[in-house]
Amino acid sequence: MTSPIQTLAEQLPKAELHMHLEGSLEPELMFALARRNNVTLPYQDEAELRQAYQFANLQEFLDLYYAGMSVLLTEQDFYDLTWAYLEHCKRDNVTHTEVFFDPQAHVERNIPFEVQFNGIYRALCDGQNKLGISFRLILSFLRHLSEESAFETLELALPYLERIDGVGLDSSEKGHPPEKFERIFRRCRELGLRVTAHAGEEGPPEYVWQAIDGLQIDRIDHGNRALEDADLTAMIAERGLTLTVCPLSNYRLCVVDDMKKHPLLRMLDKGLHVTVNSDDPAYFGGYVNDNFRAIIDNLPITAEQVYRLARNSFEGSWLDDDAKRNALGEVDAVWQRFQSQTAGT
Ligand SMILES: Nc1ncnc2[nH]cnc12
Ligand SMILES: [Zn+2]
Secondary structure (H helix, E strand, O other): OOHHHHHHHOOOEEEEEEEHHHHHOOOHHOOOOOOOOHOOOOOHHHHHHHOOOOOOOOHHHHHHHHHHHHOOHHHHHHHHHHHHHHHHHHHEEEEEEEEEEEEHHHHHHOOHHHHHHHHHHHHHHHHHHOOEEEEEEEEEEOOOOOHEEEEHHHHHHHHHHHOOOOEEOOOOOOOHHHHHHHHHHHHHHHHOEEEEEOOOOOOHHHHHOOOOOOOOOOOOEHHHHHHHHHHHHHHHHHHHOOEOOOOOHHOOOOOOOOHHHHHHHHHHHHHOOEEEEOOHHHHHHHHHHHHHHHHHHOOOOOOHHHHHHHHHHHOOOOOOOHHHHHHHHHHHHHHHHHHHHHHHH
C-alpha cells in the first residue's frame, strides 16, 4: 500500500545531487555488457552477484564497485549506463540530476577520458532532449590516489571543461583527509568549477571542517558525522550549506545500523539543508523514490518535511537562478495540490 505521504514524495519534482554513474550499473546491465565485451565476471549470474552485495563498511563496497566497472569499455557502454539511470529518473520524477563519474578508475584500465566523457555526455544530452531531465556533470577525484594523479586527470579534462560543471572527491575516506587535495581544489575553483566533496561519511568531523575551510566546498556529500560536533553543525546551518544525504547507502554501508536511527530528521531539526539521494542505487537497493520510501517507512517524517526535502534539492542544485525558480514553482504547485486534497479529509 502506498501512503499519501509516499504518493506526495513520488509526485514531487525532485533533483538528485549525489549519484555515481558507475554505481547505477545494475547486475543485468553488467552481465549484458560482459557478454558484449567478452569480459568474464567471477559470478555465475545476476542473482549470485546480488548475493555478494553485503557490505560491512565503505571499503568492502568500493572493492566490488571498482571490480564491476571492468565491463565498461566503449563509448556505447558509458552511454547505455547513463541512459539506464536517466530512465529511472524519469520514473521517479527526478527532473534534474547532478551526476558524478570517476575518470581515474577508467583511465587506470586504459579507457581514454574521451571515450568515457563522450558516452556519458551524449546520454545526458539525450536525457535533456527526450526526457526533459536537466543535468550537471561532476568529475570526481579518487582520494585513495595521489594529488599528482588528480592533477594529471584535470589535465585530461581540460578540453572538456566547458561541459563539466564541477569536481568532487570520493572513494576511501578514512586515512585520506581533504587537506591532501587543497591545491587541486584551489586550481579547480580558479578554473571556475564548482566544488563538492564526500566528508563525514565514515571520516571524523575534522574532515568536514577541512572540506569546508580547506577545499571551500559548495556543498557536502553525506556529512553525517558533522552532527558529532555542535559548532560544526551550527556553522553548516548558518552558512546554508547543502548536505547530500543518502539514506539507503548509509544503511547498506553500516554508517547507521538501523534505518529507524537515521539522523535525517535530526539534521532537519538543526536547520541543515538536507537532500535525499541514492549514491549508488544499483548496489544499495534503489533510486530516489526508494530512498524516500525508506525514510517514510522508518522515520516519523511529516508531509511538510518531505516537501522541504524536495525544495532543498533544487535550492542546493547548481541550476541557474531562472531554472531554479521554475523548478521550485513546480514543487510548490504539487505541494499546494496535496494540501488542498488533504484539507477535507
Ligand atoms: N558512498 C561512497 N563514498 C565514497 N566513495 C564512493 N564512490 C561511490 N560511492 C561512494
Ligand atoms: Zn557518494
